[in-house]
Amino acid sequence: MASTQLELWSSYAPESAGQTLAKPRVNAPQAKTLTLQQAAARAHFYVEHARAARTRTAYAQDFRAFERWCCANGLSAFPASAETLVLYLSALVDSGKKLSTVKRARIAIGRVHAAACLPRPDHAEEVKELERGMGRVHGTKEEGAPPLLHAQLAQILKSMRAGARDDRDRVLLLIGFWGAFRSSELVELRIEDVTVEPTRLRILVRRSKEDQLGRGEFVNIDASPQAELCAVRRWLERVGQSSGPLLRQVVGRMVSETAMQPRAVSRVVRRLARGAALGPNYSSHSLRAGLATSAFAQGVSEQEIQRHGRWKDRRSLDRYIRPVAFASRPNIVAAFR
Numbered sequence: 134m135a136s137t138q139l140e141l142w143s144s145y146a147p148e149s150a151g152q153t154l155a156k157p158r159v160n161a162p163q164a165k166t167l168t169l170q171q172a173a174a175r176a177h178f179y180v181e182h183a184r185a186a187r188t189r190t191a192y193a194q195d196f197r198a199f200e201r202w203c204c205a206n207g208l209s210a211f212p213a214s215a216e217t218l219v220l221y222l223s224a225l226v227d228s229g230k231k232l233s234t235v236k237r238a239r240i241a242i243g244r245v246h247a248a249a250c251l252p253r254p255d256h257a258e259e260v261k262e263l264e265r266g267m268g269r270v271h272g273t274k275e276e277g278a279p280p281l282l283h284a285q286l287a288q289i290l291k292s293m294r295a296g297a298r299d300d301r302d303r304v305l306l307l308i309g310f311w312g313a314f315r316s317s318e319l320v321e322l323r324i325e326d327v328t329v330e331p332t333r334l335r336i337l338v339r340r341s342k343e344d345q346l347g348r349g350e351f352v353n354i355d356a357s358p359q360a361e362l363c364a365v366r367r368w369l370e371r372v373g374q375s376s377g378p379l380l381r382q383v384v385g386r387m388v389s390e391t392a393m394q395p396r397a398v399s400r401v402v403r404r405l406a407r408g409a410a411l412g413p414n415y416s417s418h419s420l421r422a423g424l425a426t427s428a429f430a431q432g433v434s435e436q437e438i439q440r441h442g443r444w445k446d447r448r449s450l451d452r453y454i455r456p457v458a459f460a461s462r463p464n465i466v467a468a469f470r
Contacts, residue, residue: 192241192245196210203217212249213254215254216259218254219259219260219263221238222235222263222264222267225238232268235264239260239264240255278414278418280425280453280455283427286306288409289408291409292408300364300367300368301368301381301383301388306420307364308354308361309417311424313442314338314352316417319395319398320395320398321338322336322380324374324379325375326379327379329369333354333355341443371388374390380393395417399418402415403415403416421442424442425450426457435450435454
């Protein structure tokens with residue numbers, strides 16, 4: 134029965150590395166033509182899409198891991214008691230999982246129960262107490278990937294060569310950094326979303342983490358000097374198409390028609406950082422954190438950084454502005470002396 138409930142999270146999730154996370158828009162049928170059975174099917178479809186495909190996939194994976202743990206320990210996963218959930222979450226954090234990972238597992242297990250109209254074990258007071266205790270013991274601050282600063286970006290670009298893969302990766306770095314793009318946003322970009330103007334790039338972000346309803350938003354990247362424009366033009370000429378995914382898989386010298394996957398963005402950033410002798414711990418988050426940190430260090434206001442990077446609130450932005458940015462900012466105490 135539990136596997137049936139997982140359909141809420143796993144339906145329409147990517148089934149192969151060749152698929153993109155973008156789902157075609159489906160026009161709702163006219164209400165007057167719907168039977169009661171059709172209306173129920175459409176309602177189920179819309180409920181399934183209340184959350185992003187990546188979120189549904191992650192929740193499904195989290196619940197399956199919970200099922201396996203319960204099976205190995207002779208406990209019931211569905212329905213699960215609050216006591217079982219407390220034991221599982223405690224085991225997760227003691228095995229080295231981050232508190233954010235533990236929290237996501239708790240939410241996933243609770244939502245699967247809610248989808249079956251069963252009491253949510255994650256709402257029990259003992260589960261809340263456990264989470265507060267884990268936060269006090271282990272702390273809630275989490276170190277993300279190091280920011281790829283502006284000078285380091287230039288260092289990587291100098292180390293790159295000519296060729297299909299490098300042409301694509303150059304666009305990935307430049308757009309990812311200057312647009313403060315998330316990896317999911319980068320791989321969703323289409324050629325028709327990018328307008329190359331004389332002095333800037335104008336990029337349509339159709340959907341994002343903070344825009345799940347797909348209202349869309351434009352990101353402008355002023356190109357001065359025009360390395361960004363030249364890199365994008367060169368890549369578009371190589372692709373030779375006027376539509377389709379912007380950032381595509383490259384096999385040897387062949388450019389595929391298949392979009393990159395979000396995890397591939399981190400692999401590209403990590404590989405290029407290693408090649409420029411920067412270290413192995415960089416990821417796709419390094420581009421977004423790098424822009425925020427570099428801009429703040431140059432005196433750009435947090436309000437402007439938040440607007441450009443499409444951060445939902447200031448607290449979210451604060452996690453991306455790393456301590457290195459404060460070294461070049463005026464010291465507040467020195468202002469009074």
